[in-house]
Amino acid sequence: MELPSAQRLQHHGSGTELFSIFIVNIIFNILTLGIYQFWAKTRIRRYLWSQTSVDDERFEYTGKGIELFLGYLIAMAVLFGVVMVFAIIGVVIAAIMYSMSYDEETIAVAFIVAYGFAYLLTLLLLPYAIYAAQRYKLTRTRWRSIRFGLAGSPVKYTFKTLGYTFLFFVTLGLITPIMNNNLNSYMMNHTQFGSQRFSYDGDGKDMFGKFLIALLLIIPTLGISMIWYMMAELRYQAAHTYLQDMRFEVDATTASVIWLIFSNLLLLIITLGLATPWIYIRNTRYISRYLKLDGQLDFSQIEQSSTEVNAAGEGLVQAFDVGGI
Amino acid sequence: MTPAYWTDGKTAERHNVSLAVIDNDLVFYDEDNNEIQRWPCAGLQLMEEVYRNDPVRLKHLEHPTQVITIHDHLFLEQLINKQPKLGRRHLVKYSATQRLLIFSAALTSIVLGMFVSIPYLASPIAASLPPSWEQSWGEGVASIMVKETCIAPEGQVALETLLNQITAGSNSRYQFNVVVSNDPMVNAFALPGGQIVIQRGLIDKANDSTEVAGVLAHEVAHIIERHPTEGVVRAIGTQVLIAGLIGDASTAASILSEASQLLIDMAYSRDDESEADELGVALLNKAGIRSDGLISFFEKLQVTTKQADVPDVLKYLSSHPAEQTRINSLNAIVQPDSEPAMNSKDWQALKNICDQIGPITEPPAKKDIQA
Numbered sequence: 001m002e003l004p005s006a007q008r009l010q011h012h013g014s015g016t017e018l019f020s021i022f023i024v025n026i027i028f029n030i031l032t033l034g035i036y037q038f039w040a041k042t043r044i045r046r047y048l049w050s051q052t053s054v055d056d057e058r059f060e061y062t063g064k065g066i067e068l069f070l071g072y073l074i075a076m077a078v079l080f081g082v083v084m085v086f087a088i089i090g091v092v093i094a095a096i097m098y099s100m101s102y103d104e105e106t107i108a109v110a111f112i113v114a115y116g117f118a119y120l121l122t123l124l125l126l127p128y129a130i131y132a133a134q135r136y137k138l139t140r141t142r143w144r145s146i147r148f149g150l151a152g153s154p155v156k157y158t159f160k161t162l163g164y165t166f167l168f169f170v171t172l173g174l175i176t177p178i179m180n181n182n183l184n185s186y187m188m189n190h191t192q193f194g195s196q197r198f199s200y201d202g203d204g205k206d207m208f209g210k211f212l213i214a215l216l217l218i219i220p221t222l223g224i225s226m227i228w229y230m231m232a233e234l235r236y237q238a239a240h241t242y243l244q245d246m247r248f249e250v251d252a253t254t255a256s257v258i259w260l261i262f263s264n265l266l267l268l269i270i271t272l273g274l275a276t277p278w279i280y281i282r283n284t285r286y287i288s289r290y291l292k293l294d295g296q297l298d299f300s301q302i303e304q305s306s307t308e309v310n311a312a313g314e315g316l317v318q319a320f321d322v323g324g325i
Numbered sequence: 326m327t328p329a330y331w332t333d334g335k336t337a338e339r340h341n342v343s344l345a346v347i348d349n350d351l352v353f354y355d356e357d358n359n360e361i362q363r364w365p366c367a368g369l370q371l372m373e374e375v376y377r378n379d380p381v382r383l384k385h386l387e388h389p390t391q392v393i394t395i396h397d398h399l400f401l402e403q404l405i406n407k408q409p410k411l412g413r414r415h416l417v418k419y420s421a422t423q424r425l426l427i428f429s430a431a432l433t434s435i436v437l438g439m440f441v442s443i444p445y446l447a448s449p450i451a452a453s454l455p456p457s458w459e460q461s462w463g464e465g466v467a468s469i470m471v472k473e474t475c476i477a478p479e480g481q482v483a484l485e486t487l488l489n490q491i492t493a494g495s496n497s498r499y500q501f502n503v504v505v506s507n508d509p510m511v512n513a514f515a516l517p518g519g520q521i522v523i524q525r526g527l528i529d530k531a532n533d534s535t536e537v538a539g540v541l542a543h544e545v546a547h548i549i550e551r552h553p554t555e556g557v558v559r560a561i562g563t564q565v566l567i568a569g570l571i572g573d574a575s576t577a578a579s580i581l582s583e584a585s586q587l588l589i590d591m592a593y594s595r596d597d598e599s600e601a602d603e604l605g606v607a608l609l610n611k612a613g614i615r616s617d618g619l620i621s622f623f624e625k626l627q628v629t630t631k632q633a634d635v636p637d638v639l640k641y642l643s644s645h646p647a648e649q650t651r652i653n654s655l656n657a658i659v660q661p662d663s664e665p666a667m668n669s670k671d672w673q674a675l676k677n678i679c680d681q682i683g684p685i686t687e688p689p690a691k692k693d694i695q696a
Contacts (some may be wrong), residue, residue: 016421016425017424019425020425020427023431027428027435030439030566046373046374060372060392143337144337145390146334146337297337299336299339300336300338303337304334304335304390
């Protein structure tokens, strides 16, 4: 069986249905003093995934609340450990400096530096968390009973990100198109559908011209040129992503994404946040509307892969509080 | 027989099959009507919650990677008869709108119920807390609130003697302790567990020892009645409820750590004040001390407050609202003819208690004064 050419995702969800899920989540959150949030998130994901389909086949979300909860606990323990280690180092340094009779102010500064360093180190865990969370989400996503996956190493991804962040400052941001391209390349080339790897053959240099234009126009356009650039980058990245002979295409325009963001914000403000479920549905619909899958898949060649991954990374993202749904 | 899609979990291929329920098994047939496999109904699970018009997706405990998809909800009903647990995720009884209304009503009544019941629950909860918790709580707050303590020894002795006289007849489960904080504000605080903080401004402002005794007895009464603890329980309960509404566990945790500020900002209810007034006067009467000090102190504060734009130095009135009704009911029970609280020598010593300033959080010296 093969996928007919030029498909789009379809989203069948309703804001009303999701809203009642939200209310139940709120009730349980109150009764459990917020601990239910991990199960709540799982419940919402299961709804969004199962209401999204390709080729009349819906996605499955197989994650569990307990996984997110344990992941969060592990991540908190790690963060706590890092901060504690540096606090102890700070105390030791302070003690040594005291014995060498430095004045109190210098000692205080040294202690604060050690402590600040601990916080910086926890920030360095962010790319790790993003990669691990993406891996968790993919391994818990199935389509036609075949799991997605993310090979590669979050540690490598972290070092790559740190390297590019360093270059970002050295080149005053000019490295951005290459950084974005290469980070996406690492992640995409390690993304799998069952046994089948996705492949990405974009080149950051292709986007350099557009990036310069966007940079030059950033002030006269009040930053909108950057949104335009990000959309162009997204279209470019999609067009250079393959799964077997299937190509991806995003045909979203800058105007449509600005309208989406603006109208979402407006809705949230008017309803004091009550519209959140509808926003989720709107966003998923938006992705469905503008993501096109073009080409053939040979399903008999796509086999189940055996990788299983724990949820600690997802927990880290929760701990950093950058994880939406 | 019901048509279904089947993915076997090995490849992404999708097979057309037919399903039938025979005995307690779900039986799969291929397009040539050959039996492929059987799943015992007992292990069937729904992949996700199924709403009206949704396709139904089933997996089996022993075959967790395989999925069958059917569109026939009646067939699912048939399976639910065999395996009732499936019904939990089959949410077709109500439409989305109906579910929304039901859950909204449930949420509203739970939240309202909790907000309404918190004040009633605060008192039994506070009563069930061990005094040692309250005590360490109060000491914690005191160490934040008090920057410098006044520790001139004669003044301390005078004040502690007065406190012991007042509390002698109380039979309270708390161990009382009083410190004077070197702060120009005119205020006094009762903290959970028996700790009382008097700010220097109050002693400066007081005409005589009887006024200080009135305030002190009033604060002792607050503690005996557990008002500070109840207030904190109430405030925390409300905020934790709100945190739960927002769905944030870390907020709930941080609220608990901010309990100290709650105590400092807290204002008592009218009922609490009247209770403390009555008990305070009763304690003074029992100790044989003139008990009209609180009245004269209030009256003086009110006059000063009316006179000019007194800065918020006079916080005592805002945390202890004094109305004429309170003064009237106090007048009914006070005994103005008893002995003054202190002799003039002790009163002078108390007035000068801030001649000597102690370090920030030094616990007040424990002296064995038997009153």
